[in-house]
Amino acid sequence: MRYIAFIHKEPDSVYGVSFPDVPGCISAGDTIDEAVRNGVEALSGHIRMLEADGDPVPAPRDFDAIMSDPDLAEDRDSAMTTAIPLVRDRGSNTRINVSLDLGLLEAIDAAARERGQTRSAFLASAARREIVD
Known part of the structure; x- marks a missing residue:
């Protein structure tokens, strides 16, 4: 399962990662590769916390749905997109x-x-x- 992520880069800042289908899940990195690796960990940890709290895990939408969602227009502005895999650590x-x-x-x-x-x-x-x- 993969979630679409937006990657933003402002001058003099790190690369920021956000997940439109997982509100509140964010990460960052000094390089795009590091941002993606950190995004994998952030997504896994965020989903683990949702499950521990008994909250529903949001289903990932496909790329076209994310790109056509009018509520995400501002977030998509100047963002790169990538698909981040959900790698669940089950602890055993x-x-x-x-x-x-x-x-x-x-x-x-x-x-x-x-x-x-x-x-x-x-x-x-x-x-x-x-x-x-």
């Missing part, structure tokens, strides 16, 4: 069975060791990066 790990080529598995294990990570942590980190990009 689940064991899975995955098949990989042996050579790829060896490369994964070597890269994980170089970074001081477990295989699972390395794969989770790589998956998050792939989902966000």
Whole structure:
């Protein structure tokens, strides 16, 4: 699931991120890439808080609906748009069975060791990066 985000940049400021379908959810970053990464975390945290409070989670609208919404005209003005994935952290790990080529598995294990990570942590980190990009 992805939510449309507006990214604004004013002179002498960071990139600001807002989500038209998730009022109050905002983030920022020094670069667009950092703003998007921070937006993923902000969206996940905001949705987690809504769920914890028993509030409904707003459904994401598609790009055309956001762009044609007259109530968002001012927010869209000079904004870049992007789709930010909702990556929910459930707070619990689940064991899975995955098949990989042996050579790829060896490369994964070597890269994980170089970074001081477990295989699972390395794969989770790589998956998050792939989902966000």
